[in-house]
Amino acid sequence: MNKNSFSRFSLYALFSASLGLQACSSSSSEELSSGSWRGIIEVSGQEMPFNFTVSEQDGKQVAYLLNGDEKILINEISQAQDSVRLQMHIFDAALIAKVDGNQLKGRWERKDQAQPYSLPFTAEHGNTNRFSENPAKPGIDVSGKWEVTFTEDGGKTYPAIGEFVQKGNALTGTFLTTTGDYRYLQGEVDGNQLKLSAFDGAHAYLFNATGQTDGTLKGDFYAGQASHETWTAKRNDAFQLASADTLTYLKPGYDRLAFSFPDLNGKKVSLTDPQFKGKVVVAQIFGSWCPNCMDETQFLAPWYEKNKSRGVEVVGLGYEVSPEFDKAKARIEKMRDRLNVSYPLLVGGTKDKELVAKSLPALNHVLSFPTTIFIDKQGKVRKIHTGFSGPGTGKYYEEFVQDFNKTIDELLAEK
Numbered sequence: 412m413n414k415n416s417f418s419r420f421s422l423y424a425l426f427s428a429s430l431g432l433q434a435c436s437s438s439s440s441e442e443l444s445s446g447s448w449r450g451i452i453e454v455s456g457q458e459m460p461f462n463f464t465v466s467e468q469d470g471k472q473v474a475y476l477l478n479g480d481e482k483i484l485i486n487e488i489s490q491a492q493d494s495v496r497l498q499m500h501i502f503d504a505a506l507i508a509k510v511d512g513n514q515l516k517g518r519w520e521r522k523d524q525a526q527p528y529s530l531p532f533t534a535e536h537g538n539t540n541r542f543s544e545n546p547a548k549p550g551i552d553v554s555g556k557w558e559v560t561f562t563e564d565g566g567k568t569y570p571a572i573g574e575f576v577q578k579g580n581a582l583t584g585t586f587l588t589t590t591g592d593y594r595y596l597q598g599e600v601d602g603n604q605l606k607l608s609a610f611d612g613a614h615a616y617l618f619n620a621t622g623q624t625d626g627t628l629k630g631d632f633y634a635g636q637a638s639h640e641t642w643t644a645k646r647n648d649a650f651q652l653a654s655a656d657t658l659t660y661l662k663p664g665y666d667r668l669a670f671s672f673p674d675l676n677g678k679k680v681s682l683t684d685p686q687f688k689g690k691v692v693v694a695q696i697f698g699s700w701c702p703n704c705m706d707e708t709q710f711l712a713p714w715y716e717k718n719k720s721r722g723v724e725v726v727g728l729g730y731e732v733s734p735e736f737d738k739a740k741a742r743i744e745k746m747r748d749r750l751n752v753s754y755p756l757l758v759g760g761t762k763d764k765e766l767v768a769k770s771l772p773a774l775n776h777v778l779s780f781p782t783t784i785f786i787d788k789q790g791k792v793r794k795i796h797t798g799f800s801g802p803g804t805g806k807y808y809e810e811f812v813q814d815f816n817k818t819i820d821e822l823l824a825e826k
Contacts, residue, residue, distance in 0.1 A: 441493040441510035443472065449538035450506075452519050452615045453531040455633040459617040460541055461610035462597075463534075478595035478609050479583040481803065485612070499612030501699060501746050503732075506532055513537060521613065523700040523732050523742065528636055530615070541608065546580045546601035551622035553577055553605055558647035559586060561632065561640050572652060573644050574805065582607060585803045586618075589652050590779035591703040595803040605630065611702050620644070658778050658797040665773040666791045668694060668784055672728060672757035672770075675740050675747070680726070680757055682790060691723045691822040692786040696771075698730050698762050699746040701780040706801030710812070712752045721823060722788075725754040728771075730762045730780070787822050794818055 445465050451458050462477040463485075474485040474497055487498035495515070497506040508517025513536035520529045557573035575584035582600050584607065586593045593616055598607035603622040609615075620630025620642070628644040671681040682692065695711060697704035708727070715725045731739035739758045747756055760770050767777040778797050785794040800807040 441512070443488065443490065443495050443510055443515075444513065444536045445472075446536060447539045448515075448534045448536050449540065450515075450532060450534040450610070452610065454615050454617050455635060455637055455639050457617055457633045459608050459610070459615050459633065461608060461615075462539065462541060476610060476612060477597075478611065479597040479803070481595040481611075483611060501705060501749050502613040503700070503742065504612055508532060508534070519615070523613075530636060541597055542599045542606045543601050546599050548602070549577070549580055549600040550603040551600060551605070553582070553600065553622075553628070555646060556648050556650070557628065557644040558650035559642055559644045561588075561642045563640050570652060571642075572650060574807075587652065587800055587804055587807060589655065589658060589798060591798040592800055592804050592807075594702060594706070594801060613700065613702050618642075655797045655800075656794055659782055659795045660775050661773050661792055661795075662775055668771065668773050668786065668792050670728065670757075670759070670771060672759045673736065674755055674757050675744060677736070680755060682726075682786070687724055687726075687790075689722070689788050691788060691819060692790075693723070693725045693819075694784040694786060695725065695727045696730065696759075696767070696777060696780060696782040696784070697727055698732075698780050699742040700732060700762065703779075703799045703801060704781045705746070705750065706803075707781045707783070707799040708746065708750050708752060711754070712750050714815075715754050718819070719754075723819060723823065727752070727754065727756040728759040729756055730759050730767050732762060734761050785818055785822065788825060793822065 443465055445467065448463050448465065450461050450463060452461070463474050464477065465472060465474045472488050474488060476483040476485065483500060485497050485500055489496045494507070494509050499505055502521070503523035504519070504521040506517065506519050508515035515534035517532050518529045519532045521527060553575045554577045555575065559571040559573045560568055561571055562568045569588060572587040573584065574587070575582060577600055580599045580601065582598045582605065583596065585596050594609055594611060596607040596609045596616070596618065598605070605620040605622070605628060607618040615634065617633040618630060620628040623629055626646065630642055632640040632642055668682060671679050674680050695707065697708065711725055729739065729743045731742050733739050736758055743756050743758065746752070760766055764777050768774055771777070781799050783796040784792055787793050800811050802808045
């Protein structure tokens, strides 16, 4: 659920290119210190904090991005003289900064967008707090389920569910929308102020809100260079979003999904190929640039290994930023290798949703990445699930897994 596109800093891009080393230079005058770091990225004019650690692993320096219970491995760290580059795992993004003792100063660059962007980044070694060093005693308790309405600056609104867990000042949680979730959020309650942030390498999110006298919340959401929305929330344990199984469907007159896309070796693959005949098939519409897609892939990859002997196949239809096959292939290969994906991954085209829909004409539209399509043994589409509730959503993720397995079991049981 990435927000908007942002301007590129060409001079800094030239600087960052000089840091494209694959190993730390022995001539570095400043080393990236091991231990805890607190980073800040300037998101839409606001300071968005996040935490990461640096350590030695198998003889090389690695880092972990920390968001609540989530730890994201960064194992591509290169250094040139007094500058360091942390490549953001699967994504075509990096933190690039000058090392000055216990301080870092530089930029966060993300290139896997139609218009790449670059935002100011700083970090301090030894600082472990997320937001405030000494937050005020909590004046509100936001634990539980909330009915949320987000309002874009243009006035368009969309619904969401907020799920929060508060322990003293410490706060974790996420927001779920009809097209996915905002993954693992971490922050605090400071007096009557709620503060949450997340940085997964590809997206930087900042949420804040103030508790109102009527028990509601009112706040702001910032992402990227110039994305801002307001949000309001009220407690509502009964609130539900529209079913993810009803948002995308087949057009009248269609009962099957048809495509013919190249795999990573350039060989065309379609659902009429022998490997899919007589089997239950899960078709995953994804992009390597999409964190929610990575969450789904981390579920599907091991699931497929455990279940492929039952007569089920998974195929990934990748839609990337670049229309060039070799560039798209390289991004998908990196995702495949990082997440140990053994099912076939195809290059379907570019990420523009209108173009995606044209490449899959049986669908009414493609509303979200990922979208998951369940196909029976006869080759007929039986169910389409829009978006993905990842592990950061807790019980919603568990419900998805249960429903996914129930659907597969029912399709496999059919003669």
